[in-house]
Amino acid sequence: xxxxGKVAIVTGAASGMGKAIAELYAQEGAKVxxxxxxxxxxxxxxxNISGEAIAIQTDVTSEEALQQLFDETVKTFGxxxxxxxxxxxxxxxxxxxxxxxERWEKIFAVNTVSVMKSMRxxxxxxxxxxxxxxxNNISAGGLYGARAGAAYTASKHAVVGLTKNTAFMxxxxxxxxxxxxxxxxxxxxxxxxxNMSQAGFGRQQLGMAINPRIxxxxxxxxxxxxxxxxxxxxxNGQVVAIDGGWxxx
Numbered sequence: 001x002x003x004x005g006k007v008a009i010v011t012g013a014a015s016g017m018g019k020a021i022a023e024l025y026a027q028e029g030a031k032v033x034x035x036x037x038x039x040x041x042x043x044x045x046x047x048n049i050s051g052e053a054i055a056i057q058t059d060v061t062s063e064e065a066l067q068q069l070f071d072e073t074v075k076t077f078g079x080x081x082x083x084x085x086x087x088x089x090x091x092x093x094x095x096x097x098x099x100x101x102e103r104w105e106k107i108f109a110v111n112t113v114s115v116m117k118s119m120r121x122x123x124x125x126x127x128x129x130x131x132x133x134x135x136n137n138i139s140a141g142g143l144y145g146a147r148a149g150a151a152y153t154a155s156k157h158a159v160v161g162l163t164k165n166t167a168f169m170x171x172x173x174x175x176x177x178x179x180x181x182x183x184x185x186x187x188x189x190x191x192x193x194x195n196m197s198q199a200g201f202g203r204q205q206l207g208m209a210i211n212p213r214i215x216x217x218x219x220x221x222x223x224x225x226x227x228x229x230x231x232x233x234x235x236n237g238q239v240v241a242i243d244g245g246w247x248x249x
């Protein structure tokens with residue numbers, strides 16, 4: 001029970017990696033808040049989880065909704081020990097010459113701005129209670145330029161910087177912040193890819209040719225568990241690639 005007594009918020013937890021993380025956290029003793037825009041999906045996860053869990057509908061682009069997420073968590077469980085920022089969407093593989101303002105702003109609202117706002121609420125709470133852990137699900141697209149389009153790549157690179165800066169700024173207050181950078185994983189994030197750029201997609205396929213295999217959400221959850229637990233107490237400000245060796249080429 002590596003998370004016994006802990007309370008964790010996991011965003012985007014109705015499916016994919018978020019679901020796997022929420023399930024594993026609960027299995028390891030955490031009280032879990034399954035947060036997602038898809039309330040029915042979140043409820044299904046929470047109801048079938050092996051432990052204490054509640055579902056909260058959250059539009060991560062709404063600061064009010066994010067505050068409500070934390071408030072309801074504290075009201076229900078009394079504290080928050082771990083925040084997993086997992087919610088995210090893809091772009092359409094557009095290079096910068098094709099990206100629209102609307103797509104750019106939407107990608108950043110979900111992938112970057114919401115992460116900053118949730119972290120801001122979390123560190124305020126963490127500093128008061130004297131401890132806390134943040135795990136940001138970032139993507140290999142936050143480390144390299146050949147894994148997505150311009151908007152997604154830039155949005156995830158920004159979260160890498162935010163993760164490292166937050167780790168440094170709060171390291172003396174018993175607050176840790178790390179990131180995970182999955183490669184290609186079997187999730188439904190592809191459903192957010194609309195109006196695909198054929199030129200951009202063609203370029204990205206060059207990188208896919210060296211991908212050893214597709215990962216499973218449960219494999220990503222194992223790393224999120226380690227970084228959320230006290231076993232990683234001396235790890236702070238790191239972004240760990242988990243991609244089967246894809247970025248080793």
